[in-house]
Amino acid sequence: MVKILKNKQSLFWAGLLFAQFLLFYIFSKSEIIVQQLIAFFHFKKQFQNETFSHLKYSFGDILYIIFIFFLLFFLFKSIKSRNFRVLLIILNISYFIYQISWGMLYFQKPFYDKNKVEISSKELEKLTLKYIALTNQERKKIATKNVFKIENIEVLKSSILHSQKRLPKEYYPFETSNIDNFKASLFNPLISYTGILGYYNPFTTEAQYNSELPDTYLPFTISHENAHQLGFAREQEANFIGFLICKNSDNSELKYCxxxxxxxxxxxxxxxSSPEFASQASLFLSKEVKKDLKNERMFKEKNDSLLTDFFYFTNDIFLKSNQQEGSVTYSYFIDLLVLYERKNS
Ligand SMILES: [Zn+2]
Known part of the structure; x- marks a missing residue:
């Protein structure tokens, strides 16, 4: 009798989880509901940022560790007792919080309707040369002739927060704040092996970055995570907003990276599309930039392992499941960049 009851309870929570999947799938198709959840995100983000910014270490990382510990504990317990109720309750609650606080933001209206932009490789080649020149020019403003080093990470973070305010209203009509909720990840050296540069925690709105990265990665990574904090869920849109934040800044370190x-x-x-051009392009980079790129390559080689391939693969699948392109192509970012360039130059 008890066993039947236990099974019934497990079945109820499993059914509820399935109902949630369905419900949020239906929600994702409704513009009004997605709009409401976006409004909710903007309403609560200030409070969350404020709360967690007081902690020096990533609270979200600690939360993940506790969560995994609990999950494993209840998984073993459930298997032993053949009662999955507690495990399913935990999954129900976390899935619900994730979806109402972040998941639905993947369904915001994209910046533009894809497949409408035609870009020739000639146009991209011209743009590449322009950005190579800009990269060289900005690198010259940085004092060191050796490998690039960030002078002061705190200054860099405040430059990012300052530059958010300059985001064009067409992309970001909301208020921005000055709250520094950027944290070094606690999962080092593990994330270095997995090739993860940074990640956003939807439960605490903290932006984690991998502090072991070569310094050339950090400014753009933190700006990208900041774009997530502002409410841009899609990877390529976060790249584009991260790019705008850096570009509109007066900080050369941000611009260069x-x-x-x-x-x-x-x-x-x-x-x-232009393999020959692509293979020759780096020749136009200055000596200093080449040195920085070599440093990035050495970091990658040092951390290269089976794990990297494994996580690269899973990351790719994860992005696809969120209706995005995998990490191999950059076309949505490139489209956004080209559209921006056509309008602004
Ligand atoms: Zn991201």
């Missing part, structure tokens, strides 16, 4: 990111993305995008 964003231009370098754009140059790399453009060269990557041209690899299949």
């Amino acid at each position: 964003a231009y370098l990111f754009v140059t790399k993305s453009l060269v990557n995008a041209l690899r299949s």
